[in-house]
Amino acid sequence: MKRYLGLLMAVVLMLSPVTMWADTYTAGTYTGEAQGHNGKLKVEVTFSDGAITAIELGEHTESPGIADPAFERVPQAILEHQSLAVDTVANATVTSKAIIEAVADAVTKAGGDAEALRNKEVAQAQAGEAQEMTADIVVMGGGAAGLAAAVTAAEAGASVILIEKTPAYGGNTILSGGYMQAAEPEYAKTVEMTDGQRSEVERYIALEPKGERMAAWQATVREQYDAHVKAGNTWLFDSPELHMIQTYVGGDYVGNPELIEMMCKGDVDSMHWLADNGFNWKNSALAIVGSIWMRCHISADYASGQGFIAIISNMIKDKNLDVTTLFEVAGTKLITDDTGRVTGLIAQGSDGTPYTLNANKAVILASGGFGANVDMRVKYNTMWPSLDASVPTTNAASITGDGILMAQEVGANLIDMDQIQLLPIADPVTGRTNNVIGEGTNMYVNQLGKRFVNESERRDVLAKAILEQPGSYCYIISTFWNSRMDADYKNNYHLTLDEMLASGAVFEGKTLEELAEKMGVPADTFVETVNNFNKYAAESNDPEFGRMVFPANAALEMEGPFYACKRAPAVHHTMGGIEVNVHNQVLNTQGEVIPGLYAAGEVTGGFHGSNRLGGNALAEIVTTGRNAGSHAAQ
Ligand SMILES: Cc1cc2nc3c(=O)[nH]c(=O)nc-3n(C[C@H](O)[C@H](O)[C@H](O)COP(=O)(O)OP(=O)(O)OC[C@H]3O[C@@H](n4cnc5c(N)ncnc54)[C@H](O)[C@@H]3O)c2cc1C
Known part of the structure; x- marks a missing residue:
């Protein structure tokens, strides 16, 4: 198994007299190991008779970018305090805990008392002096929406302060699968159109329109599709207008057509903007779970959502933009003047330092x-039996609705707050998504x-169907050929097959019967199910669950x-949030613009209606971030 060899770090401590007498070890270097987020994590820990003197990171498979802040801070804190009761790092808690546990393992091997070190209190950092800073634009949040807003505003000449409450850029964006929808015609040419897809286009054109905008989109698609057929094109038909219809219909007509139009026109441009700045797109158009159409694009270089964060944040440095980032600073309250205009925000550093x-x-x-x-999940949930703490989440720990609450305090209108999406295909125990092996549209x-559902359905339909199955889970079945693995046997998160198998949620069988045994399902029934599915896929017709769209x-x-x-x-995903207009200006409960306040990305509501299509979030956040940044800078 190929692993990252993280010999990046060797932190050596000057011993203080206090630490000298506190603990006793058998001097030497010991290897400690523990379970990290993606697999085993090892550390080499060096001890003198009385102290831990160095911690060196060994083999691990943690995700670059996401785990880095934990690697930088946790060993340093253990050395500094000679304690295992050190803080974990926000959004990298599993990795932080793994480092602590691996060091504890080494402490035990060195004859030390790991339990005593776990209970050894660490002095809390002291708050610094109050800080006041001014810029043209203050951005709160360092995911792709915030970064795109900051970069675009700075490129338009504005000075920008960006605050991020964790020690690194990323948020949910860096954890994401990295699939972005955009009706980019060149990539659609990589897919041969099937009969099922042809009848789907006709079905969308023939739907009873809800409103003038949808009728106009349908008329445009009619013309575009006729021209596509007349030209004898055999590749997949696609267009921004088809994307608009599918987004609107896929969200039960709850989304705002004006915003949907802005997003579906803008996301192709966002794709090009990223490419112009070094994002290397794979030449493909993919379907992912609940995407409805083969319109998702992914980086050829980066794992998961890492490319979005790396490319956009690098622009700050590469273009020498006037963006100052304050990490570990959380916005808490918006400042308004007598007229109700938003003029800034109050924030707090993780050490308690106040910021204006x-x-x-x-x-x-x-x-x-x-x-x-x-x-908030429990307060607003009306769609699901329960969304309490027993239901896992795919989200980063820092995604806690802060901006929504702050905007509400200054009169912003919140919309669609009850529209909360469950990803049907997360890890049943942890909620993680990075150990998935088969495509989400497989059997x-x-x-x-x-089988129990049409697997090409919307996410809410799939989630409801899975919750009704015995144990409220299912299995996605694949071979190498319809898995997410590339030629190196790595999935889109760059996890290897061995790492996925080691996660406990993935099973392998040389035959269908062997796989059935490992899953504990009746082999005869399973083999019959596979044979039927293959027949339906070959005919693009599934009489059992009405599935028409099957990838090749x-x-x-x-x-x-x-x-x-x-x-x-x-x-x-939370589809609801702050109501905005097409410039991403925040609206109050009377539908008026709140001067000086914009919102972009998942903090907003109105784009996805009752159900977000797979790949539409990255399309929305980059587009709305750029939109907000350029309008706010004017
Ligand atoms: C596991 C997973 C997989 C996904 N896969 C896909 C996919 O393949 N395709 C797709 O389209 N969508 C996907 N999504 C959804 C998509 O990733 C998110 O909707 C999107 O990244 C949100 O971007 P954002 O910039 O709005 O917010 P985020 O990227 O979540 O960033 C928000 C940032 O704000 C910071 N913050 C929060 N509160 C404060 C505060 N008070 N002060 C300062 N900073 C604060 C957070 O720490 C965070 O860094 C996925 C989501 C998850 C969780």
Whole structure:
């Protein structure tokens, strides 16, 4: 198994007299190990008789970018305090805990008392003096929406302060699968159009329109599709207008058509903007779970959502933009003047230092949704039996709805707050998404070895169907050919097959019967289910569950090895949030603009209606971040 060899760090401590007598060890270097986020994590820990003197990071498979702040801070803190009761790092807590546990393992091997070190109190950092700073624009949140807003505003000549409450850029964006929808015609040419897809286009054109905008989109698609057919094109038809219809219909007509139009026109441009700045797109158009159409694009270089963060944040440095980032500073309250205009925000550093950040032009809220805020989930949930703490989430811990609450305090209108998406195919225990092996549109079976749903359906339909199965989980079935693995046997998060198998949620069988045994499902039923599915895929017609759209590789190659990935729904996306207009200006409860206040990304509501299509979030956040940044800078 290929692993990252993280010999990056060797932190050596000058011993103080206090630490000298506190602990006793058998001097030497010991290897400690513990379970990290993606697999085993090792550390080499050096001890003198009385202290831990160095911690060197060994082999691990943690995700670059996401885990880095934990690698930088946790060993340093353990050395400084000679304690294992050190703080974990926000959004990298699993990695932080793994480092602590691996050092504890080494402490035990060195004859030390790990339990005593776990209980050894660490003095809290002291708050610094109050800080006051001023810029044209203050952005709150360092995911892709906030970064795109900051960069675009700075490119337009504005000075920008960006605050991020964790020690690193990323948010949910860096954790994401990295699939972005955009109706880019060149990439659609990589896909041969099937009969099922042809009838889907006709079905969308023939739907009863809800409003003038939808009728206009349908008329445009009619013309575009006729021209596509007349030209004899055999590749997949796609256009921004088809994307608009699918987004609006896919969200039960709850989304705002004006915003949907802005997003679906703008996302192709956002794709080009990223490419112009070094984002290397794979030449493909993919379907992911609940994307409805083969319109998702992904980086050829970076794992998961890391490329979005790396490329946009690098622009700050590469273009020498006037953007000052304050990490570990959380916005808490918006400042308004007598007229109600937003003129800045109050924030607090993680050490308690108070900040007053004045904005000459505007504040842009880009702090993400509220998927990790259990109280808000429970308060607004009407769609699901329960969204309490027992339901896992795919979200980063810092995604707690702060911007939504701050905007509400100054009179912003909140919309669609009850529209909370469950990702149907998360890890049943942890909610993680990075150990998925089969495509989300592959065949699903339950513990009885039977299919139970049209797998190309919307996410809410899939999640509800899975929750009704025995144990409320299912298995995604694949071979190599319809898995997410590339030629190196790595998935889109760059996890290897071995790492996925080690996660406990992925099973491998040389034959279908062997796989059935590992899953504990009846082999006869399972094999019959696979045979039926293959037949339906070949005919693009599934009489059992009405599935019409099958990617070319949907059928299971009958040669093993076969894979099953155990999956269950987890809280994923909050479609509701702050109401905005087409410039991403925040609206109050009377529908009027709140001067000086913008919102971009998942903190907003109105784009996805009752159900976000897979790949539409990255499309929205980059587009709305740029939109807010350029308008606010004017
Ligand atoms: C596991 C996972 C997989 C996904 N996969 C996909 C996919 O493949 N395609 C797709 O389209 N969508 C996907 N999504 C959804 C998508 O990633 C998110 O909707 C999107 O990244 C949100 O971007 P954002 O910039 O609005 O917020 P985020 O990226 O979440 O960033 C918000 C930032 O604000 C910071 N913050 C919060 N509160 C404060 C505060 N008070 N002060 C300062 N900073 C604050 C947070 O720490 C965070 O860094 C996925 C989501 C998850 C969780």
